[in-house]
Structures are given as C-alpha cells and as structure tokens.
Amino acid sequence: MATELINWPSPAKLNLFLHITGRRPDGYHQLQSLFQMLDYGDSLRFEITGHPDIELMTPIPGVANQDNLIVRAATLLQRHSDISKGCRIWLDKRLPMGGGIGGGSSNAATTLVALNYLWQCHLSTQQLAQLGLQLGADVPVFVHGNTAFASGVGETLTPAPQPQKFFLVVNPGIEISTAGIFGHPDLPRDTAPMDWRDYQFENTHNDCQKLVCATHPQVANLLHWLLEYAPSRMTGTGSSLFAICDNQNQAENLLSQLPEGCHGFVAQGVNQSPLQQKLDRLRNADQTI
Ligand SMILES: C[C@](O)(CO)[C@H](O)COP(=O)(O)OP(=O)(O)OC[C@H]1O[C@@H](n2ccc(N)nc2=O)[C@H](O)[C@@H]1O
Numbered sequence: 001m002a003t004e005l006i007n008w009p010s011p012a013k014l015n016l017f018l019h020i021t022g023r024r025p026d027g028y029h030q031l032q033s034l035f036q037m038l039d040y041g042d043s044l045r046f047e048i049t050g051h052p053d054i055e056l057m058t059p060i061p062g063v064a065n066q067d068n069l070i071v072r073a074a075t076l077l078q079r080h081s082d083i084s085k086g087c088r089i090w091l092d093k094r095l096p097m098g099g100g101i102g103g104g105s106s107n108a109a110t111t112l113v114a115l116n117y118l119w120q121c122h123l124s125t126q127q128l129a130q131l132g133l134q135l136g137a138d139v140p141v142f143v144h145g146n147t148a149f150a151s152g153v154g155e156t157l158t159p160a161p162q163p164q165k166f167f168l169v170v171n172p173g174i175e176i177s178t179a180g181i182f183g184h185p186d187l188p189r190d191t192a193p194m195d196w197r198d199y200q201f202e203n204t205h206n207d208c209q210k211l212v213c214a215t216h217p218q219v220a221n222l223l224h225w226l227l228e229y230a231p232s233r234m235t236g237t238g239s240s241l242f243a244i245c246d247n248q249n250q251a252e253n254l255l256s257q258l259p260e261g262c263h264g265f266v267a268q269g270v271n272q273s274p275l276q277q278k279l280d281r282l283r284n285a286d287q288t289i
C-alpha cells in the first residue's frame, strides 16, 4: 500500500484540570492533570526521500524551520535510529499556537509516530514517548494517544476513558508563553495531590487560570462570557478556554455567537486519538497483505 502521502492527524488536547503540586530542583513543575484527546487538529503528510535532508515544505511564519518541533522531532528520530533516509513534510495548521491545546507538541508526536512507521525504525510506543519527552512535557501523551491522567511533569500517564462530550474551544487571539507562566512568582505550586478516582470536574481547577486572568484581561473577559452558558475553564497555561456542552448543537450555537476577536472550534472528546486510530488501521491493513 502507498502510505507515504497519507494524512497523519495531529490532534489537540485539553487539560480538563491542571493542579500544580510542586516544583523540581531543575525548575520543572510537578503536576496532576486530565488530558482529554480531541477529534480535531492539524494534519501532516510525509514523503520519504533517499537522502538524509529533512525538509519542511510549509514553514510556520515566525518559527525558523530548525526550531520547528516537527523538524526537531524528525531529526531526533533520524539520529536516534541511525536512519540514512530523509523526508519532505507538509503541515496543514489549524490549531492556534501558544494556545494551551498542545499544537506544537502534537505535531512533534505525529512526526515521531509517522516516521517510526515510514522509516521502519521499529521503536515501541514507550521508546517513542521517552524520546519525545526531550522535546516537551506534552509530547508523550500525544505519542500514546489516550485520554489519560498525568502526573510527574506530565509524562506519567494512566489511561482514563471519559464520556465523549462536545467541547467549544475558544482562543481570545493571544499567545501565552508556557515558560512565562511557569516562571511567574505568583503561580500557586502547592495544591495537595489527589486520588484520580475522586475526579469530578467540579472538584478540580486549573492552577494557572487565576494568574493568566489577572495578567490577560482578554482571557478573563472570555471566561466570564462562557461561564454564562456552560461549565468552562482554561486549558494548560492558556490562552484557550473550553466550555463543556450538552451536545453538538449547543456547542455550534455558542460558536456562532462568540465575542469579536475570538476564534473557536467545536470538537468531540475521544478516548483514543485520531493518530493512534490511523496507526492501528495501517497496521491492520499491513497484516492482511
Ligand atoms: C502546561 C502543559 O501544557 C499541561 O499540559 C504542559 O505541562 C506544558 O508542556 P509543554 O508545552 O510541552 O512544555 P515544555 O515545552 O516542556 O516546557 C516549556 C516550559 O514550561 C515550563 N514547564 C513545563 C512543564 C512542566 N511540567 N513544568 C514546567 O515548569 C518549563 O519552564 C519549560 O521550559
């Protein structure tokens, strides 16, 4: 089967909650979170070449290709697995950047998973996740592709299937630096660790939300607006917010009424990411040949 120019999904995630429970000596934060995989995101295509160059054919404005997590992920895997082939990569970007929905990390994970398959590196999912952790704390969850509880710096994952709800995800049109929020002196870092089995949306929170709302009034105003209609919260370190909707209609309806300057999308929560679903289909097809 010709697999080289297929679309590889690169979905978004939400942090349904984000508790910061401590800080490691290296400055990274220990956290507890529930990563919800979504059925919406970017997509990537890969053409395998006979020479070792890694070429991103669709650069992101403002991000040098060598800094792009896609190129960094491809280079990391190529070196790690001692691969002499290269690739050309096309990105179809739909997710806002710096939005707390994991766009860059997801692109990196999709690159690792797709090239592991196309270059036939034969790394296990666990090995790929471990490699991905070098690129960012959020990469492993996208490599595994499960809706999951996370602890550590986000890399210790326990699959936690959730009801497949509809979400309205909204971005107020600003980018927030993850490092900036984690480095802020006013960030609370002492939430008591909780038992996953006690999880309910109502008894959890996002420890970054108050600080981001205080420093970014656009986020505070949008959250205030959403809360009039549905249970809503910030994801990650912002700037995106999500509203948990009763059904798709309610979500689409809210989307059509968003305040000026805000952009959003409606997505359904899934328990296995579209990337893993794609990989499973490819592997099943390979076995039937
Ligand atoms: C906030 C979350 O989005 C929750 O999903 C993630 O923990 C952030 O993951 P990410 O975007 O992959 O973050 P990274 O690229 O690894 O880190 C960006 C910066 O955020 C800080 N950082 C990140 C994750 C973490 N657990 N503690 C941190 O202190 C570090 O200063 C780091 O330099």
Ligand SMILES: Nc1ncnc2c1ncn2[C@@H]1O[C@H](COP(=O)(O)OP(=O)(O)OP(=O)(O)O)[C@@H](O)[C@H]1O
Pocket: 060, 063, 067, 068, 069, 070, 096, 097, 098, 099, 100, 101, 102, 103, 104, 105, 107, 108, 138, 175, 176, 178, 236, 237, 238, 239
């Ligand atoms: N392929 C990529 N897609 C998006 N951003 C990238 C990519 N490669 C590098 N970056 C850089 O990473 C920064 C953060 O982007 P990203 O979309 O991952 O943020 P985020 O949604 O806040 O992530 P997280 O939820 O993991 O904190 C961007 O501002 C950009 O400079």
